[in-house]
Amino acid sequence: MEPFLLGILGAMTPENLVYALSGCLLGTLVGVLPGIGPVSCIAILFPFTTYLPPTGMIIALASIYFGAMYGGSTTAILMNVPGEISAVVTAMDGHKMTKKGRPGPALAMAAIVSFMAGIAGATFVAISGPTVARLALHFGPAEYLALALFSLTATASLSGRSLIRGGIVTVIGLILVTVGYDSSSDFGRLTFGSETLIEGFSIAPVMIGLFGIGEMLRIYEQKIGSSEKVKIGKLMPNRQELRDGLAAGGRATLWGIPLGILPGMLPSVTSFLAYSFEKQRSKTPEKFGKGAIEGVASAEAANNAAAMSNLLPLMTLGIPTGPSMALILGALMVYGLMPGPMLFTLHADFTWTVIGSFFVANIILLILNLPLVGLWARIATIPHGILAPIVLVLCLVGSFSLRTSFFDLWVCVIFGLIGWAVSRANWPLAPLCLAYVLGPIIEESARQVGHLGYGLLLERPIFWFFIFLCGVSIWLTRRMWAKTQAELANSEH
Amino acid sequence: MPIKKIELGILFIISVVVIADGISLVNLDRMRAGESGTYVIFLGILLLILAGLYMLKDIPSEWEKQPGGRQVAEAICLLAAYAFVMPYLGYLISTFLVTIAYMVHMSGYRWVPSLAFAIVFSVSTAWFWAWLVVLVPQGFFPWPEV
Known part of the structure; x- marks a missing residue:
């Protein structure tokens, strides 16, 4: 308990409070912009956090992520423009409430249950983090290899309708990260004699291009956005709505937390599952999809609980479970930080301060979101013509600033085009992002296993457990995907 | 094809x-x-x-022709031009030019508001990056100096 309290105190220092507040503000600010979800938001903003000290950087990144999750629900509810797939479920009932003239209660409920789920998720990370980290200390290269493969297969199978496409994108991500100088062999790979390519593709311009510029181009093409001004009106839900919403949010939080720690179980999938569970157990399922506050509450709570528990595998094992976490890991790697079990032992002060900041960030977000909801709604109506040059300039400056390389500017533009084309053809981008970050871990672990002898694998039951989970995840997630798609189709009708 | x-x-x-x-x-x-x-x-x-x-496998391509394709091509060209001129003109001037081009040509704003926005945006962000010590290309007009 003592380290936890010290962590809270550490997070409350004026410096860390400023990082958390700035992260929450920036995350919400960018998150409310139509069409920009948490992944794009982190991609656009993470280069600027690398100027902060390590603690400040991870606090700011986590706050940006939470802020973007909160902000995404605002546009989903007010404009029916979900920033990412997880907010699609929120939009289904939230926007119907707006059409019925009750956007205030929908926004307030989203903020309240997000706070509740965020605090529950942070508590879960604080309680289980040290235990998982202790277990992870027994992990060797074989276990890390299998865990990384599990994370990749789960994400590839969950992030789109076609497993083959997910697999192709994953392999392309693994190939891209091999471009450049290979320190273990002392040779360049896939450089074709180019001295520029020897440095490889830095993660920042690749991710900013894929998720920042690619997304802006998609928004521009589809003219996503609205200049429609929505009157928020009365903010707080009535007593019955509050009771129903909180109960649904509580149940969804219980779903979201355990699901969030599973690789590939993106907040979007968790939202779909929690929503369909809530609809099935409801006595009035016909209300869902027509403006039921339980629909908004379940989707938002599951989404935010999963977003928080996603941080557990990242912090204890150094393994990201989805693209947002992969970007956070990528940002930490740019700074030379590698999360893993040692965080809870060698860098306990740092870790507990970061965990403490999760609580602080959630409180800040609740304070920001309820009274300032009108302001966020106005920001969300900024015309695309003004928004696009701002975001595009941010993207290019962010790409350039990390290595002050003009090559990175071109990498960003080219990957922007690739990102737009890939999402335009409905191929998933999440596995590419994850593969890009996990590629070096997979290669290094495979090499170490090779040096130790493959016979070693026979003595590693955890390795086989994760390999078994790879197969199970492919089979199970295909079934779940089909089911949630059917649920969604039913709700839309 | x-x-x-x-x-x-x-x-x-x-x-x-x-x-x-x-x-x-x-x-x-x-x-x-x-x-x-x-x-x-x-x-x-x-x-x-x-x-x-x-x-x-029978997995059809999901690429559909959309009316905004030409605008995307223009946006990509504008970005490429921005990346191309930035080393020579520096952040301030290239950002001013690209913002005005985007607003007038692609978003259909009139010249005067676009000019005003481009000046305010490029000058304020150039100053902001310098204040944050974020390195941006300086070109032949290194203002403000970091």
Whole structure:
């Protein structure tokens, strides 16, 4: 308990409070912009956090992520423009409430249950983090290899309708990260004699291009956005709505937390599952999809609980479970930080301060979101013509600033085009992002296993457990995907 | 040409290039180069197999023609121009030019508000980056100096 309290105190220092507040503000600010979800938001903003000290950087990144999750629900509810797939479920009932003239209660409920789920998720990370980290200390290269493969297969199978496409994108991500100088062999790979390519593709311009510029181009093409001004009106839900919403949010939080720690179980999938569970157990399922506050509450709570528990595998094992976490890991790697079990032992002060900041960030977000909801709604109506040059300039400056390389500017533009084309053809981008970050871990672990002898694998039951989970995840997630798609189709009708 | 054929063509080209690069590394016959090359060959073969499966399976391409294609091409050209001129003109001037081009040409704003916005945006962000000590290209007009 003592380290936890010290962590809270550490997070409350004026410096860390400023990082958390700035992260929450920036995350919400960018998150409310139509069409920009948490992944794009982190991609656009993470280069600027690398100027902060390590603690400040991870606090700011986590706050940006939470802020973007909160902000995404605002546009989903007010404009029916979900920033990412997880907010699609929120939009289904939230926007119907707006059409019925009750956007205030929908926004307030989203903020309240997000706070509740965020605090529950942070508590879960604080309680289980040290235990998982202790277990992870027994992990060797074989276990890390299998865990990384599990994370990749789960994400590839969950992030789109076609497993083959997910697999192709994953392999392309693994190939891209091999471009450049290979320190273990002392040779360049896939450089074709180019001295520029020897440095490889830095993660920042690749991710900013894929998720920042690619997304802006998609928004521009589809003219996503609205200049429609929505009157928020009365903010707080009535007593019955509050009771129903909180109960649904509580149940969804219980779903979201355990699901969030599973690789590939993106907040979007968790939202779909929690929503369909809530609809099935409801006595009035016909209300869902027509403006039921339980629909908004379940989707938002599951989404935010999963977003928080996603941080557990990242912090204890150094393994990201989805693209947002992969970007956070990528940002930490740019700074030379590698999360893993040692965080809870060698860098306990740092870790507990970061965990403490999760609580602080959630409180800040609740304070920001309820009274300032009108302001966020106005920001969300900024015309695309003004928004696009701002975001595009941010993207290019962010790409350039990390290595002050003009090559990175071109990498960003080219990957922007690739990102737009890939999402335009409905191929998933999440596995590419994850593969890009996990590629070096997979290669290094495979090499170490090779040096130790493959016979070693026979003595590693955890390795086989994760390999078994790879197969199970492919089979199970295909079934779940089909089911949630059917649920969604039913709700839309 | 159907989109799926283009997708497959790109995937097969990438696979072949990757495998060829891996083979060239293995053929170097130096310590650890073989190991490094084998991993690359493995990835190339994996991509080849998956591309083959994608070809054989009945998975249609989901690319649909949309009316905004021309605008996207223009936006990409504008970005490429921005990346091209930034080293020479520096952040301030290139950002001013690209913002005004975007607002007038692509968003349809009138010249005067676009000019005003471009000046305010480029000057304020240039100053902001300098204040944050974020390095941006300076070009021939290094203002404000970091």
